[in-house]
Amino acid sequence: SFTSFSPLRLPIRSALSRFISTLVVAEHDGGSIKPSSLSAVEAAAAISRENSISVLLGGSGPDIGKAALQAASSHPLISQVLVADADIFLHPLAETWAELVHLVQQKGGYSHIITASNSFGKNILPRAAALLDVSPVTDITEISEPHLFVRPIYAGNALCTVRYVGKDPCMMTIRSPSFPMHSESAEPKSEAAPISQVDLSTFNEEFFGKSRWLKLASQDTERPDLGNARVVVTGGRGLKSAENFKLLEKLAEKLGAAVGATRAAVDAGFVPNDLQVGQTGKIVAPELYMAFGVSGAIQHLAGMRDSKVIVAINKDADAPIFQVADYGLVADLFDVIPELIEKLPEK
Ligand code: FAD
Numbered sequence: 620s621f622t623s624f625s626p627l628r629l630p631i632r633s634a635l636s637r638f639i640s641t642l643v644v645a646e647h648d649g650g651s652i653k654p655s656s657l658s659a660v661e662a663a664a665a666i667s668r669e670n671s672i673s674v675l676l677g678g679s680g681p682d683i684g685k686a687a688l689q690a691a692s693s694h695p696l697i698s699q700v701l702v703a704d705a706d707i708f709l710h711p712l713a714e715t716w717a718e719l720v721h722l723v724q725q726k727g728g729y730s731h732i733i734t735a736s737n738s739f740g741k742n743i744l745p746r747a748a749a750l751l752d753v754s755p756v757t758d759i760t761e762i763s764e765p766h767l768f769v770r771p772i773y774a775g776n777a778l779c780t781v782r783y784v785g786k787d788p789c790m791m792t793i794r795s796p797s798f799p800m801h802s803e804s805a806e807p808k809s810e811a812a813p814i815s816q817v818d819l820s821t822f823n824e825e826f827f828g829k830s831r832w833l834k835l836a837s838q839d840t841e842r843p844d845l846g847n848a849r850v851v852v853t854g855g856r857g858l859k860s861a862e863n864f865k866l867l868e869k870l871a872e873k874l875g876a877a878v879g880a881t882r883a884a885v886d887a888g889f890v891p892n893d894l895q896v897g898q899t900g901k902i903v904a905p906e907l908y909m910a911f912g913v914s915g916a917i918q919h920l921a922g923m924r925d926s927k928v929i930v931a932i933n934k935d936a937d938a939p940i941f942q943v944a945d946y947g948l949v950a951d952l953f954d955v956i957p958e959l960i961e962k963l964p965e966k
Pocket of ligand 1: 854855856857858880881882883884895896897898899900901911912913914915916917918919922932933934935938950951952953
């Protein structure tokens with residue numbers, strides 16, 4: 620339950636901030652904590668004044684041990700790492716993970732539960748919130764106070780300040796580009812936080828049968844992950860075919876960039892939909908975003924307008940993308956991309 624901001628409520632809410640303890644539901648890949656989860660830790664640090672952040676990890680085998688060690692020394696405010704060591708947590712099935720979050724919350728009584736707003740967090744958190752009977756606050760971009768947040772609405776065209784007035788825990792997903800890792804957080808702590816195992820003896824196994832993990836079908840690529848890349852080159856309908864996207868991929872290779880696409884390019888079958896940037900795709904905020912043959916519809920801008928430097932190449936001088944671009948080039952992309960590939964030095 621939310622109310623709009625009212626300064627009169629401040630003293631009561633501020634008093635609550637004394638009892639803050641935060642659980643970060645984290646994701647790892649091959650033993651390494653995902654950057655989006657480290658951003659969730661940064662968001663937790665914006666709420667916690669002392670070291671009261673617990674990090675929850677799940678999985679089994681050597682990877683989970685490696686990930687736990689990394690988490691234990693990843694931020695000075697982390698007080699403990701909780702490991703749910705079981706095969707059932709190897710894959711992010713919402714039923715299983717939501718039940719785990721529920722169990723850990725019952726034992727830990729956290730005031731806040733935070734995860735990144737990505738396919739992992741968006742899958743698990745709402746279900747866990749339903750089990751705990753609270754309303755989650757999603758897509759947070761700014762934390763003003765422990766229960767006062769900013770989140771975009773209307774496809775990023777307006778920012779809404781919301782105060783959480785429900786019972787504990789306050790469950791939230793954060794947009795990772797809004798909570799970059801601070802350099803001092805990247806330095807390993809001299810003293811690592813303790814790692815302990817979650818007691819799974821009371822774990823409710825009746826939830827396991829509802830869905831099963833079959834396989835992960837992902838593109839095998841050397842390129843950086845779209846959500847975390849420092850440079851993104853995006854193609855729109857202007858690229859005209861899947862074949863022409865190969866040209867963009869060559870440019871991406873030269874720049875060490877991830878490739879993105881508009882929904883029009885995805886719908887036309889040029890590229891798979893995991894490359895879609897926008898309101899119904901991925902939200903990115905790289906150092907450099909280059910858009911080729913993209914008109915700049917609001918649903919696309921919703922996914923990339925926070926990029927540090929935006930470069931747009933479009934043959935229509937009136938294309939709306941130029942209104943958000945730092946650098947605009949009115950030109951034919953089929954002239955520009957080959958020239959860029961030719962002139963850029965080898966990596
Ligand atoms: P177009 O709008 O067709 O633009 C193509 C551009 O390419 C034009 O500006 C043209 O001038 C330029 N061009 C053509 N040829 C060349 C050339 N040779 N050289 C240079 N420039 C050239 N869209 C998203 O991207 N992401 C989303 O998540 C998303 N979610 C949506 C959700 C909803 C509910 C709805 C209704 C729509 C959503 N859309 C989304 C779609 C969005 O409204 C636009 O239709 C889409 O972004 C347009 O894609 P585009 O810019 O590639 O195509």
